[in-house]
Amino acid sequence: MVQVEEALSIIAKNSCKMPIRKIKVAKSLGFILAETIYSPMDMPPFRQSAMDGYAFIHSELQQLDVVSTSQAGDFSNKKIKENQAIRIFTGAYVPDDLDTVVMQEHTAVKNKKVEITKMPVRFANVRNKGEQIKENELVLEKNTLITPAAIGFLACLGITEITVYVKPKVAIVVTGNELVKAGRKLAQGKIYESNSIMLQSALQGIGIKKIEVFRVKDNLKATKRVLKSCLSAFDVVLVSGGISVGDYDFVKEALLSNGVEELFYKINQKPGKPLFFGKKDKTIVFALPGNPASTLTGFYIYVHPALKISMGFESIYLPKIKRKITVPFENTSGKTVFLKGLYDDEKVTILESQSSAMLNTFATANALIYLPYDVVDIAKDQEVQVIPLY
Numbered sequence: 001m002v003q004v005e006e007a008l009s010i011i012a013k014n015s016c017k018m019p020i021r022k023i024k025v026a027k028s029l030g031f032i033l034a035e036t037i038y039s040p041m042d043m044p045p046f047r048q049s050a051m052d053g054y055a056f057i058h059s060e061l062q063q064l065d066v067v068s069t070s071q072a073g074d075f076s077n078k079k080i081k082e083n084q085a086i087r088i089f090t091g092a093y094v095p096d097d098l099d100t101v102v103m104q105e106h107t108a109v110k111n112k113k114v115e116i117t118k119m120p121v122r123f124a125n126v127r128n129k130g131e132q133i134k135e136n137e138l139v140l141e142k143n144t145l146i147t148p149a150a151i152g153f154l155a156c157l158g159i160t161e162i163t164v165y166v167k168p169k170v171a172i173v174v175t176g177n178e179l180v181k182a183g184r185k186l187a188q189g190k191i192y193e194s195n196s197i198m199l200q201s202a203l204q205g206i207g208i209k210k211i212e213v214f215r216v217k218d219n220l221k222a223t224k225r226v227l228k229s230c231l232s233a234f235d236v237v238l239v240s241g242g243i244s245v246g247d248y249d250f251v252k253e254a255l256l257s258n259g260v261e262e263l264f265y266k267i268n269q270k271p272g273k274p275l276f277f278g279k280k281d282k283t284i285v286f287a288l289p290g291n292p293a294s295t296l297t298g299f300y301i302y303v304h305p306a307l308k309i310s311m312g313f314e315s316i317y318l319p320k321i322k323r324k325i326t327v328p329f330e331n332t333s334g335k336t337v338f339l340k341g342l343y344d345d346e347k348v349t350i351l352e353s354q355s356s357a358m359l360n361t362f363a364t365a366n367a368l369i370y371l372p373y374d375v376v377d378i379a380k381d382q383e384v385q386v387i388p389l390y
Contacts, residue, residue, distance in 0.1 A: 001266040004336045015309040018166040028146045030207035031164035032312030037139040042130035047094040051125040055098040056085040058122040101125035165312035168235035169210040175242035177218045195240040223254040241290025244274045269336040271356035272298045291356035322383045323348040329378040336373045340365040366390045
């Protein structure tokens with residue numbers, strides 16, 4: 001049995017980044033960049049007007065002849081005199097001779113003449129060539145998360161493809177004779193299976209979409225067969241249930257018989273002590289306890305960082321913050337404890353129904369309270385570590 005920090009260290013050492021490939025920028029949302037990108041051009045590529053108004057040569061003259069118009073997309077470098085101006089619109093090309101744009105709200109126009117009622121400073125409202133970024137300057141560093149803004153930035157530079165880390169394909173294997181798919185009739189002795197849809201949602205929440213769910217009865221032969229297939233076809237295998245020491249818990253035996261290397265089994269924690277982590281070739285395996293709250297806690301604490309590593313993230317762990325606990329707590333278990341909680345700007349409250357089988361308070365929790373195994377007595381208003389989930 002390992003301690004929590006040791007388990008996290010083992011996972012980090014044995015998880016690796018996925019391969020890289022080129023994809024369309026338009027389809028890159030949520031991926032991690034696997035290359036450093038430099039600008040192929042100046043942006044803007046020409047001097048632009050930042051306002052709707054009038055472009056002119058800055059001087060003491062306040063009344064000017066309007067001699068032409070420049071709309072966005074137009075180009076004209078016609079010579080403009082000091083006593084002249086052009087009607088111009090936001091984003092339009094500013095001819096080389098002109099240095100200033102006065103916004104239309106500060107003008108009065110009559111008979112093709114414009115009077116400047118409030119003179120701007122010289123160079124006002126003109127975006128210079130390369131003002132946003134110059135050719136060969138850094139656009140995005142390697143390991144940057146691609147966001148909508150990043151996609152827009154790349155697109156405005158004419159970049160259509162980028163190299164990213166591939167996202168892993170994940171198999172979810174759910175074990176248990178007692179489980180029934182939601183929507184079907186529930187017979188005596190059966191319960192609805194919720195872990196698969198919960199894990200799918202958690203995976204989708206970090207941008208993983210290639211997910212398949214497999215269901216298997218508590219049978220060694222069937223468990224071996226399903227796991228063998230998953231180990232050869234997926235990058236990550238998540239098993240729900242069947243990892244304890246009961247007469248019908250066959251997952252560990254089935255994994256080992258399929259050549260999975262056991263890297264640890266059982267963690268000194270509550271909930272979720274019977275948790276297995278292993279590896280076969282480049283496929284990593286987590287066998288999580290079947291109790292729903294244990295499953296989800298295991299995902300957030302252990303599976304989440306492994307997946308972040310595979311996708312190319314540099315920051316892989318959920319953040320930890322400190323808050324004052326609202327009630328005293330005694331941890332006599334000798335285990336690291338993860339408690340479902342609600343936190344705000346100052347405090348954190350332990351919720352009721354901490355059982356590993358219960359999701360009712362997990363559904364309203366916004367954090368896990370992390371209490372190390374060697375801390376026994378926690379006083380009211382003492383600061384504790386909190387892991388925000390939402």
